[in-house]
Amino acid sequence: xxxxxxxxxxxxxxxxxxxxxxxxxxxxxxxxxxxxxxxxxxxxxxxxxxxxxxxxxxxxxxxxxxxxxxxxxxxxxxxxxxxxxxxxxxxxxxxxxxxxxxxxxxxxxxxxxxxxxxxxxxxxxxxxxxxxxxxxxxxxxxxxxxxxxxxxxxxxxxxxxxxxxxxxxxxxxxxxxxxxxxxxxxxxxxxxxxxxxxxxxxxxxxxxxxxxxxxxxxxxxxxxxxxxxxxxxxxxxx
Numbered sequence: 001x002x003x004x005x006x007x008x009x010x011x012x013x014x015x016x017x018x019x020x021x022x023x024x025x026x027x028x029x030x031x032x033x034x035x036x037x038x039x040x041x042x043x044x045x046x047x048x049x050x051x052x053x054x055x056x057x058x059x060x061x062x063x064x065x066x067x068x069x070x071x072x073x074x075x076x077x078x079x080x081x082x083x084x085x086x087x088x089x090x091x092x093x094x095x096x097x098x099x100x101x102x103x104x105x106x107x108x109x110x111x112x113x114x115x116x117x118x119x120x121x122x123x124x125x126x127x128x129x130x131x132x133x134x135x136x137x138x139x140x141x142x143x144x145x146x147x148x149x150x151x152x153x154x155x156x157x158x159x160x161x162x163x164x165x166x167x168x169x170x171x172x173x174x175x176x177x178x179x180x181x182x183x184x185x186x187x188x189x190x191x192x193x194x195x196x197x198x199x200x201x202x203x204x205x206x207x208x209x210x211x212x213x214x215x216x217x218x219x220x221x222x223x224x225x226x227x228x229x230x231x232x233x234x235x236x237x238x
Contacts, residue, residue, distance in 0.1 A: 021204055025191065029211060031105045032187040035177045039109050040170050043116035050076070050117070051124025052150060062136060063146050072121075079118030084176050087111050088183050108185030112176055116169060123165035127158040160231035167223020171216050178212065188212055 054072045057065040082090070088111045092102050099107040131154055139153045155162075181189025188208045196205025 021191075021195075021207075025188075025204075025207065025211070028186070028188040028191045028208070029215075032174065032177050032189070032212075032215070035105045035108050035112060035180065035185065035187055036170060036173045039112035039116055039173050040166070042109070042113045043120045043169070044166070046113075047117045047120025048124050050121040052128065052154075054121060054125045055128040055154075056146070056150065062140075062149055076118045076121050076125075079114070080122065082115075084111070084115050085179050085182070087115055088180060103184035105186055108177065108180040108187075112173055112180065115176060116173055119172065120165075120169055123169060124162065127161035127165055128154050130161055131157040160227040163227040163230070164223055167219055167227075170219050170223075174212060174216055174219070 050072060054069060054076065055061055056063050057069040057072070059066060059069070061069075091111050091114055094114075095102050095107050095110040098110050101107050135153055135157060136149060139149050144152065177185065177187050178189030178192065181187050181191070181193055184190075188211060192205045192208040195201040196208070
């Protein structure tokens with residue numbers, strides 16, 4: 001009896017929410033996905049070369065250049081040390097110059113890319129460093145040059161780790177988009193803030209939180225599935 005009453009009340013609440021806020025929440029989902037995946041794509045385009053260069057030029061790398069490696073490490077560390085909410089405000093002039101505005105999903109992608117690029121670079125560097133040194137030495141013994149080692153040895157061997165890193169980066173950026181909503185970035189974070197915090201409409205905030213959790217779980221599960229599928233080491237152990 002009580003279960004029926006609870007389910008009836010929950011159904012009525014969900015119908016009311018869908019009727020009143022369905023379009024807005026749907027738009028918020030699309031804006032969050034746009035900000036997340038556009039930023040991830042751009043961050044990887046810039047972050048992968050930086051990460052490769054950082055790994056290759058380190059002491060003990062395949063082409064050590066300590067001075068360059070030191071500069072890259074310094075830049076990456078500075079980028080990762082700035083809290084995102086502060087970065088959002090600090091780069092507003094850059095955002096305005098690039099996007100023509102500081103409000104909306106398009107504008108929010110600028111600080112998201114700036115925040116994600118050093119994160120991606122460090123993840124790529126760490127993934128490449130996990131590659132067995134014996135595999136690299138074998139490639140060298142066969143006469144492979146630096147570029148061949150990077151593209152035919154390092155990247156393929158590190159691919160499972162790189163994919164897990166990509167899923168972690170994407171999840172991190174989902175959280176960052178919620179913060180971007182606080183300064184006009186829109187998306188689900190903006191909806192949760194406006195209706196949950198300012199208007200005390202807890203039901204709307206709960207729905208947005210559930211949607212964000214579902215989004216994160218899907219990304220995490222997909223990343224883990226793909227990584228496991230292509231991990232040759234895992235296949236060899238089974």
